[in-house]
Amino acid sequence: MKELIIETVPYYDDNFSYLIHDDQAHLTALVDCGEIDPVLERLEKNKWGLDYILITHSHFDHAGEIENMKKHFPDAVVVKPDGEKRLPAAGLNVKEGDTVTFGQREIEVVSLPAHTMFCTAYHIDGNLFVGDAFFSAGCGRLFEGQPADLERAMDKIASFSDRTKIYFGHEYTQANIRFARTIDPGNMDLASYQKSVDRLIGSGRFSTPTTLELEKRINPFLRIDRPAVAAVVDPGNERGRTERMGVLRMMKDNF
Numbered sequence: 001m002k003e004l005i006i007e008t009v010p011y012y013d014d015n016f017s018y019l020i021h022d023d024q025a026h027l028t029a030l031v032d033c034g035e036i037d038p039v040l041e042r043l044e045k046n047k048w049g050l051d052y053i054l055i056t057h058s059h060f061d062h063a064g065e066i067e068n069m070k071k072h073f074p075d076a077v078v079v080k081p082d083g084e085k086r087l088p089a090a091g092l093n094v095k096e097g098d099t100v101t102f103g104q105r106e107i108e109v110v111s112l113p114a115h116t117m118f119c120t121a122y123h124i125d126g127n128l129f130v131g132d133a134f135f136s137a138g139c140g141r142l143f144e145g146q147p148a149d150l151e152r153a154m155d156k157i158a159s160f161s162d163r164t165k166i167y168f169g170h171e172y173t174q175a176n177i178r179f180a181r182t183i184d185p186g187n188m189d190l191a192s193y194q195k196s197v198d199r200l201i202g203s204g205r206f207s208t209p210t211t212l213e214l215e216k217r218i219n220p221f222l223r224i225d226r227p228a229v230a231a232v233v234d235p236g237n238e239r240g241r242t243e244r245m246g247v248l249r250m251m252k253d254n255f
């Protein structure tokens with residue numbers, strides 16, 4: 001089987017959409033639909049159609065242009081979180097464990113409620129598209145979920161293979177690293193990641209995708225059990241793991 005082609009399409013200040021293309025089956029899926037012009041341009045340039053629109057969550061910068069995109073590709077199937085009433089009604093509602101056939105592969109649906117209660121990720125061939133549920137060196141703000149939801153979401157992401165590539169919804173990596181360094185100051189992997197991300201972004205490139213293997217070394221939200229992280233988040237050693245997760249998220253909100 002030929003490898004999937006995955007292209008990053010940046011839009012607005014720091015958003016990412018992704019195009020997933022299977023060259024053998026001639027199928028293309030778009031992950032998130034916040035601004036369509038850059039996506040249309042890319043599809044045109046590559047001479048691709050559009051078969052699926054995979055929506056990670058309801059926020060306008062990820063889902064606000066679904067109906068406009070459908071005008072260009074009326075047959076594209078909108079795949080979206082089951083129960084999320086803030087999205088257009090038409091489409092295929094999916095929940096944890098569902099799969100969507102994509103050529104000879106399957107797109108697996110992974111439910112990650114926390115940022116919103118319907119946040120959904122899509123996993124195909126070792127690639128995990130997480131929207132705002134997770135970012136390199138960070139995670140999404142808890143708009144709707146509780147610390148326990150965030151803890152479950154981080155544990156679920158951590159359960160994937162270390163080789164998993166993670167494609168996230170915003171270029172927040174530099175700010176996330178600055179915060180992470182205050183939480184995990186002795187982490188030399190984080191220090192060197194900061195240098196490489198600064199170089200990457202300084203040369204006009206993006207920090208997406210990351211890998212789970214790297215994130216386990218540098219992302220404080222995956223390192224809540226590490227003594228160095230716990231010492232900063234819970235210096236009195238008086239909180240449980242879930243509460244520590246909530247405190248860490250709050251520290252980031254206030255950073």
Ligand SMILES: [Fe+2]
Nearest residue numbers: 057059115132
């Ligand atoms: Fe969001």
